[in-house]
Amino acid sequence: MSVVRLCLAAVVLAVVFAVLASIAPAATPGGASYEPASASNGGSGYGLSPGSIDVRPIAASLKVSPRRMRVGHLPKVAFRIRQKGVTVVDVRVRIYRAATRARARRLTTNVHVGKVRVGHEVAVRWPKRARLRPGRYVVSVHASDPTGRTLARTDRWPGQTVVTILPKPQPKPPKPEPDPVEPVTPATPTSAGVFPVQGAFSFGNDGSRFGAGRKGHTHEGHDISAAAGTPVVAPTAGTVTAVDFQKGGAGHYVVMRSVDGRDFFLCHFQKGSTIVTVGQAVSAGQQLASVGSTGSSSGPHLHFEIWEGGWRQGHPVDPLAQLKLWAGVA
Numbered sequence: 001m002s003v004v005r006l007c008l009a010a011v012v013l014a015v016v017f018a019v020l021a022s023i024a025p026a027a028t029p030g031g032a033s034y035e036p037a038s039a040s041n042g043g044s045g046y047g048l049s050p051g052s053i054d055v056r057p058i059a060a061s062l063k064v065s066p067r068r069m070r071v072g073h074l075p076k077v078a079f080r081i082r083q084k085g086v087t088v089v090d091v092r093v094r095i096y097r098a099a100t101r102a103r104a105r106r107l108t109t110n111v112h113v114g115k116v117r118v119g120h121e122v123a124v125r126w127p128k129r130a131r132l133r134p135g136r137y138v139v140s141v142h143a144s145d146p147t148g149r150t151l152a153r154t155d156r157w158p159g160q161t162v163v164t165i166l167p168k169p170q171p172k173p174p175k176p177e178p179d180p181v182e183p184v185t186p187a188t189p190t191s192a193g194v195f196p197v198q199g200a201f202s203f204g205n206d207g208s209r210f211g212a213g214r215k216g217h218t219h220e221g222h223d224i225s226a227a228a229g230t231p232v233v234a235p236t237a238g239t240v241t242a243v244d245f246q247k248g249g250a251g252h253y254v255v256m257r258s259v260d261g262r263d264f265f266l267c268h269f270q271k272g273s274t275i276v277t278v279g280q281a282v283s284a285g286q287q288l289a290s291v292g293s294t295g296s297s298s299g300p301h302l303h304f305e306i307w308e309g310g311w312r313q314g315h316p317v318d319p320l321a322q323l324k325l326w327a328g329v330a
Helices: 002-023 320-327
Strands: 058-065 068-070 076-082 088-097 110-117 135-144 160-166 222-226 231-233 238-246 251-258 263-269 287-290 301-308 315-317
Touching (some): 058 135, 076 088, 076 135, 238 263, 251 287, 263 287
Parallel strands (some): 068 160
Antiparallel strands (some): 058 076, 088 110, 088 135, 135 160, 231 287, 238 251, 251 263, 263 301, 301 315
16 A cells, blocks of 8 residues: 555645746757847847837937027027937928918038937037027927837927027117317406496305306306395396296296396295396386295295306306496406
């Protein structure tokens, strides 16, 4: 009975070894089998399954700077291609009109970059003769892998962008030459006429004189100090050309055109003291108003200006010599 059992055990073991031998892989020198990469499998590495290879290459990044430039310049372009399971792709970069999608210039904007390694950033070198006219253009990357599969474009990885070429700025027109400035000849005082303040007065100090510094401007007349209410008269015969009020400056004032062609500007009158109107003819010594301190004034005085060539059209002159002649003082 023990001999029979031993025989059965031997048979079972023989069957088990036979089954194991039938399912074991054939032995090879390296202990495993590999399929080498070739053009037929898209340049993939050894041992990669078909599911580990991207179907088409993708422009994982596209850097274009600047997006707006003047004519005569081209943007700096750098790109990086991604395709899992592929090591090298063939790349071209093209620029064409955004409106027509026709290439702007066949030779200068179609750059064959050549074979580039996947996963590496590559900068584009434009030909020196490349030029684009003003307009909107598409910068587009084109790639193909060893099996001919071309670049896939998606919303996330479009592989292209738009740039704008601006025209050259127009040259600024030359500035017109300024009119030659003729030197101002001081007015020659005339003895005909009367002093404009009829009462006690003072010519003041240097701050009262023509050309003295003022906030934002220089003094264009002479200040004659006198008591408030002192009559102010027309120095010569003439015509009143302006009667007005300036709150932050002259206060109540009168402008008159003298018979000798000069304009006289008199201001800071007392409120309500002006007794002439525009267009009125006046004679030498006729009262115009009274000394006051209206407008921008620190005390009662008459501000007196002489203009040659028209008030605010010509130029003011220093009136002190004329005032002294009228006053009969040296």
